[in-house]
Amino acid sequence: MDTTASLTQSHTRTEARSGRFWRITAIARNAFREAVRDRVLYNLVLFVLLLTAASIFIGELSGGQERKVIVDLGLSAMLLFGVFIAIFVGVGLVYKEIERRTIYAVFSKPVGRGEFLVGKYFGLCLTLLVNVLVMAVGVSLALVYVSRGWDPLILKIWPAVLLIYMELMLLTAIALLFSSFSSPALSALLTFLVFIIGHFSADLKSLAVSLGSTGARWLFTSLYYLLPNLANYSFITPAAHGHAPSPSFVFATALYALVYIVVILTVATLVFNRRNFK
Amino acid sequence: MKVIEIKNLTKDYEVGFWRKRKVRALDDLSLSIDRGQIFGFLGANGAGKTTTLKLLMRLIFPTNGAAQILGRDIQDVSMHERIGYLPENPYFYDYLTAREFLDYCAQIFGLPATERKKRAADLLARVKLDERRWDTQLRKFSKGMLQRVGLAQSLINDPEIVFLDEPMSGLDPVGRREVRDLIAALRDEGKTVFMCSHILSDIEVLCDRVAILKRGRLAQVGYLDELRRKTEGPNRMEVMATGTDARKLSRHLPKTEIAPTPRGLRIEVASEDQIDEVLAALRKAGGKIVSVQPVTQSLEELFIDTPKAN
Numbered sequence: 001m002d003t004t005a006s007l008t009q010s011h012t013r014t015e016a017r018s019g020r021f022w023r024i025t026a027i028a029r030n031a032f033r034e035a036v037r038d039r040v041l042y043n044l045v046l047f048v049l050l051l052t053a054a055s056i057f058i059g060e061l062s063g064g065q066e067r068k069v070i071v072d073l074g075l076s077a078m079l080l081f082g083v084f085i086a087i088f089v090g091v092g093l094v095y096k097e098i099e100r101r102t103i104y105a106v107f108s109k110p111v112g113r114g115e116f117l118v119g120k121y122f123g124l125c126l127t128l129l130v131n132v133l134v135m136a137v138g139v140s141l142a143l144v145y146v147s148r149g150w151d152p153l154i155l156k157i158w159p160a161v162l163l164i165y166m167e168l169m170l171l172t173a174i175a176l177l178f179s180s181f182s183s184p185a186l187s188a189l190l191t192f193l194v195f196i197i198g199h200f201s202a203d204l205k206s207l208a209v210s211l212g213s214t215g216a217r218w219l220f221t222s223l224y225y226l227l228p229n230l231a232n233y234s235f236i237t238p239a240a241h242g243h244a245p246s247p248s249f250v251f252a253t254a255l256y257a258l259v260y261i262v263v264i265l266t267v268a269t270l271v272f273n274r275r276n277f278k
Numbered sequence: 279m280k281v282i283e284i285k286n287l288t289k290d291y292e293v294g295f296w297r298k299r300k301v302r303a304l305d306d307l308s309l310s311i312d313r314g315q316i317f318g319f320l321g322a323n324g325a326g327k328t329t330t331l332k333l334l335m336r337l338i339f340p341t342n343g344a345a346q347i348l349g350r351d352i353q354d355v356s357m358h359e360r361i362g363y364l365p366e367n368p369y370f371y372d373y374l375t376a377r378e379f380l381d382y383c384a385q386i387f388g389l390p391a392t393e394r395k396k397r398a399a400d401l402l403a404r405v406k407l408d409e410r411r412w413d414t415q416l417r418k419f420s421k422g423m424l425q426r427v428g429l430a431q432s433l434i435n436d437p438e439i440v441f442l443d444e445p446m447s448g449l450d451p452v453g454r455r456e457v458r459d460l461i462a463a464l465r466d467e468g469k470t471v472f473m474c475s476h477i478l479s480d481i482e483v484l485c486d487r488v489a490i491l492k493r494g495r496l497a498q499v500g501y502l503d504e505l506r507r508k509t510e511g512p513n514r515m516e517v518m519a520t521g522t523d524a525r526k527l528s529r530h531l532p533k534t535e536i537a538p539t540p541r542g543l544r545i546e547v548a549s550e551d552q553i554d555e556v557l558a559a560l561r562k563a564g565g566k567i568v569s570v571q572p573v574t575q576s577l578e579e580l581f582i583d584t585p586k587a588n
Contacts, residue, residue, distance in 0.1 A: 019388050026385035030371065037373040101369045105431060108335045108363030108441075109386045110355050276338040278291065 023111055024119040031093065031123020040089055040127060043081050044134050050077055055142045066146045067153055071240040074139035075160055079236070081135070082128055082168040083195060089127070090175030091187035093120045098277055107277075114269035121176055121265060128168045136161040153242055159250055160239035166257040167233035171195055173264040174228070180268045181275070197223070198230030228260055281439055281470050282311040282334075286343035289329050303329040305494040306343070311487070313438075316461060316471040318485030320478070320581060326494040327474040328366055331443050335363050348438065359387065362437035366444045366474075368428035372417035376402060376427050379416060383434045401430035406456050421448030429457065439470045446477050458484060478581060490581060513549040514573035517556050518542050522565030530559035542568055 035041070054073050058066065094117070097103040106116060136158065143151040174194050178187035197204070201224060208220035232253050235245055289304040304326040311317045321327045332338045334345055334352055350357040370379050380398035389397065402412050405426040416424065425448045432440055445461065446454045461484055464471055475481050481488060482502065489499040498505055519527075520542040527543060528536055534556070537544045543565070545556055553570060560567060 022388045023386050026382060029385075030374075030382050033378075034371065034373055101365065101367075102371055104332075104335070104337060104365040105363070105368065105370060105383070105428075106386075107337055108358060108361070108365075108432075109383065109435075110358040111386060112355050274339075277332070278338065 019110070020112070020115055023115050024122065027106075027111070027116055027119025028122035028126060031120050032126045035089060035124065035127040040085060041131060041134075043085070044131065044138075047077055047081060047135055048138055051138050051142050055145050067143060067151065068240045070142045070146055071139065071153060071157055072236060074135070074142060075157065075164065075236040075239060078132060078135045078139070078161070079164050079167070082132060082164065083171060085128060085131065086124070086168045086171040087175050087188050087191045087195070089124055090172045091179040091184045091191065093124060093176060094179050094272070095184050095187075101277075103277060113272045113275075114265075117176060117180065117268055117272055118265060121172060124172050124176075125169055128172065129165065132161060132165045132168070156242050156244045157239050159244045160235040162250065163233040163235050163245065163253060166254060167230055170228050170230070170233075170257050170260055170264075173261045173268075177264050177268040177271070180272045194227055195230065198228045199234065201227060201229040201231055229256070232256065279313045280310045281313045282309070282317075282345070282347055282472065284309040284330075284334075284343070284345040287330065287333060287340055287345055288342035289326075289333060289338065290341045303494055304333070307491075307494075307496055308343075309489055309496065309499065311470065311472065313470050314465060314468055315486045316465050316473060316484050318481035318488035319472065319474045319491065320476065320481060320488055321474075321491035322476060324493075325491040327491060328443055329494075330491075331363070331366075331441055331472075331474060334441065359435060360438045362432035362435065362440040364425075364428045364432040364440070364442045364445055367421075367447065368424055370416050370424065370427065370431070373415060375413045375415055376407060376419070376430075377412045379427060380430055380434060383431045387435045397434060398430075401433055402427075404433075405430045405460065422450060422453050425449055425457075426453070429460065433464075437469065439472065440464060442471065442473045444475055444477075445473060446475065446480050454480065515547050515550055515553060515570060516573045517545040517547070517553065517560075517570050518568040519545060519560050519565045520568055522560065522563040527559060527563045527565060530562050531556065546573060 051070070051074055054070060055066075058069050058073070097106070097120075103116075107113070139157060140154045143154050143157075147153075171191060171194070175187060175191040178190045182190070204220050204224040204227075208217045208224060211217045211220065238245075285308050287304060287307040288302070290300040290302050292298045293301050307326070307330060319327050319330065329338070333340050334347065336352055345352045347357055348360055371382075374382065377398050380401060381394050384394035384397055399412075403409070407423060407426045407430070411419070411423065416427065419427065425445070429442075429445065432442070442461070445457055449457060458480060461471055461473065473481070473485065485502065487499070487501050488505070490497045518539075518541060522543070524536045524538050524543055527545075528534075531545070534552075535546045537546075547553065547556060557567065
């Protein structure tokens with residue numbers, strides 16, 4: 001009898017888990033569709049135009065450095081465009097649903113608030129993935145064009161692209177966290193600040209060490225550990241020079257991003273769980 | 279069997295920026311609703327109807343009290359698999375078409391693709407949305423069309439209880455009639471309908487039981503006939519007559535209420551026993567009877583007369 005009961009219980013638990021998976025998938029797919037229909041991916045057109053212009057004109061001006069310039073320009077644009085999408089679409093992900101009251105119909109259905117946040121998050125991550133992949137293919141094709149054939153640098157850019165994507169995933173989680181309790185303008189500003197400070201994370205630590213005041217040292221040390229170290233994900237210049245990060249470095253940064261994202265989304269869920277939708 | 283049980287549900291909102299103060303939107307509401315009923319939840323704007331529904335849908339959290347739907351606490355997410363909800367002035371993803379939106383809702387319930395497609399088409403047909411608009415983005419929909427899509431999404435999981443917040447809003451007279459028929463059909467299928475409205479005629483035609491909210495407090499609850507009887511007395515009769523005037527008739531019926539109306543004179547008496555007296559007086563005054571019927575208080579009168587609960 002006990003065995004039957006425990007089997008039934010475990011079956012129910014499995015069903016609940018698979019139900020959760022489908023709900024998150026449905027929400028993520030819808031968030032992706034929203035981004036596509038709101039023409040977020042139109043930035044790719046601008047990117048392609050920029051890259052085409054760079055391939056044709058800059059090569060002539062850069063004295064044989066055209067491959068390096070293409071990689072530098074292409075990956076920097078990829079990061080910049082991605083950051084804009086992560087921040088501006090990310091902060092609106094939840095806010096728009098509350099403002100337009102579309103959230104009412106969603107939460108009357110068996111959707112947990114955490115599931116909703118995670119679904120929205122993966123939806124934007126999927127949008128960013130498509131964006132980054134298309135851009136990376138664009139940079140690779142531009143390299144083929146300027147090298148008049150296969151270029152070994154093409155293989156070197158992909159680990160850097162992966163790191164850029166991880167950074168964008170981190171920023172999206174931060175934007176989502178801020179937007180779970182504050183207005184889009186403030187969330188965008190705060191996320192942008194985290195992006196800037198995150199790139200100067202090492203300076204925070206050295207600043208903390210060099211300061212005399214205990215309070216200030218404590219503050220900067222806490223900030224160093226609290227804010228994401230985004231400098232780890234910046235591998236654009238080495239990639240342009242033909243260097244690729246080691247697999248262990250990529251693995252460590254991926255693990256760091258994963259842990260950070262899980263913590264951020266958990267905090268966002270805890271905040272969101274307490275919200276009243278008046 | 280009770281399918282909705284609300285106990286002492288209270289909700290306070292904080293207002294003001296610097297000096298916050300509490301405003302009570304819902305005050306100690308207790309209600310229970312039987313399976314298979316259409317329950318009308320009445321109240322003026324700001325009476326607390328939508329607040330109650332939002333609490334039941336876990337969009338906001340109660341300050342006090344609790345509620346159970348189908349025997350489970352309202353915070354239990356899995357309970358929501360068995361209910362449907364149409365929000366007031368529904369807003370849906372305007373970048374989706376009606377068909378895509380219903381498909382999305384069905385995905386949330388984990389329905390397989392073929393079933394989703396079938397249910398979406400069946401429900402859009404059931405709410406009588408013009409088939410040529412099924413693949414139009416919702417941003418191009420009128421308020422009435424959105425209301426129909428809203429009704430369809432509330433039924434996507436074939437729920438046992440449907441919560442409808444102002445289901446007739448934005449609909450033209452034909453649309454209102456169609457939605458009224460749909461709600462009645464839901465009851466015939468054994469579903470329970472909890473309907474908020476301030477359109478009294480719809481409540482009057484559709485609902486088995488009603489509750490009247492006034493400023494966040496429950497003022498009345500019961501079957502419509504019961505409530506009418508409670509305030510009006512069971513035996514009051516109304517006689518309509520022509521062929522004479524009020525002055526002439528009042529000479530023969532000195533203590534009776536006689537009112538001229540476009541259809542003739544309206545004579546109201548306290549009980550059936552007095553009808554013979556009225557007939558004799560009419561004969562003497564040279565008048566003719568048009569009709570005799572019991573006096574019923576309209577829901578509107580009931581609604582306006584209902585005092586705030588103590």
